[in-house]
Structure formats: structure tokens, C-alpha cells
Amino acid sequence: MNTFYRQTPLIGVLAVVYLLLIAVFQTADDKILFNMTLPSGAAWVFHVRDLFLVVGLLLLYLEVLKSTRTGRGQIIEHIVSMLVFVGCLLLFLLVRQTGTTTFLLITAMAAIDVIAGFTVSIVAARRDMEIERVSSA
Numbered sequence: 001m002n003t004f005y006r007q008t009p010l011i012g013v014l015a016v017v018y019l020l021l022i023a024v025f026q027t028a029d030d031k032i033l034f035n036m037t038l039p040s041g042a043a044w045v046f047h048v049r050d051l052f053l054v055v056g057l058l059l060l061y062l063e064v065l066k067s068t069r070t071g072r073g074q075i076i077e078h079i080v081s082m083l084v085f086v087g088c089l090l091l092f093l094l095v096r097q098t099g100t101t102t103f104l105l106i107t108a109m110a111a112i113d114v115i116a117g118f119t120v121s122i123v124a125a126r127r128d129m130e131i132e133r134v135s136s137a
Contacts, residue, residue, distance in 0.1 A: 005064065007077065010059040011110045012084035015091070018052055018106060020098045029102055049102040060109045067117040070124050078117050085110040 021028050036044050054111040066077070088107040110123045 006069075007073070009077070009081045009110075009113065010063055010104065011056065011113050012080075012087075014052065014056050014059055015084065015088050015103075015106055015110070018103060019091070019098065021048070026097070029100065049100070053105055054071045054100055056106055056109045060113060064116050064120065067113075067120040069123060070121070073128045074117075074121055078114070078121065081110070081117055082113050085114050 019031075029047065029052070031048045033046045033048060035046065038044055063081075063130060077087070082126050085107070088103070088110045092107050093099075
């Protein structure tokens with residue numbers, strides 16, 4: 001499980017699950033999971049699509065944590081994350097069932113994963129170079 005976590009872009013897994021859900025149950029993302037009345041009196045409705053966004057935000061957090069690691073495997077993970085983003089973008093633009101706000105936000109999470117991954121890796125590499133330069137002096 002640890003290897004799967006480290007080597008798999010989790011936002012890509014979320015996108016695949018969303019695609020499968022939409023392919024099998026065309027309107028499943030509109031299904032209401034629960035609703036409740038808030039103390040303010042407002043009615044809060046929680047749909048399946050909202051669950052995808054909450055899970056996506058948690059997975060994005062884990063992806064940013066993963067990007068703090070350094071090593072040769074990180075380059076491959078960055079490439080795969082970029083492929084996931086490009087795939088999500090193409091799906092959003094070209095497939096009718098994925099032309100939803102939910103999938104657009106999943107695509108945005110994939111983009112943030114790519115940008116954050118590169119940014120964190122560059123900062124970590126600079127830090128490692130500074131430490132190496134100071135220790136050799």
C-alpha cells in the first residue's frame with residue numbers, strides 16, 4: 001500500500017473513480033447523500049459531487065506532502081502528475097459527461113498538484129544544495 005501511495009497520483013485515481021461513476025450511473029453525482037438544517041435555518045444539502053470535492057481536497061493535501069520527498073522517483077511522479085492533468089483537461093473539454101463543475105475542479109486540483117509538486121521540489125533541491133555547500137566549506 002505504501003508503494004501505491006508513493007507512486008500513484010491520487011488525483012488521477014479520483015478522476016478515474018468519477019469517470020466510472022458517471023459512465024455507470026449517468027446522474028449519480030446529483031444524488032443527495034444527506035441534508036440537514038443548520039442553526040441559521042438554512043438547508044444544507046450534500047451531494048455525491050460534494051463528496052468528490054472533499055475527497056479531492058484531502059488527496060491534494062496528501063499529494064503536496066508527497067512532493068516534499070526528494071529522489072529519482074520524484075521526476076517520474078511529476079511526469080505522471082502532468083499526464084493526469086493533461087488527461088483531465090482533455091476529458092473536461094472533449095467528453096460531454098465530464099463537462100461539469102465538479103470535474104473542472106478535479107482538473108484544477110490536478111493542475112495545483114503539478115504546480116505545487118514542481119515548486120516544492122525546486123525549493124527542496126535549493127535547500128539541499130545550500131546544506132551541501134555549507135557542509136563542504
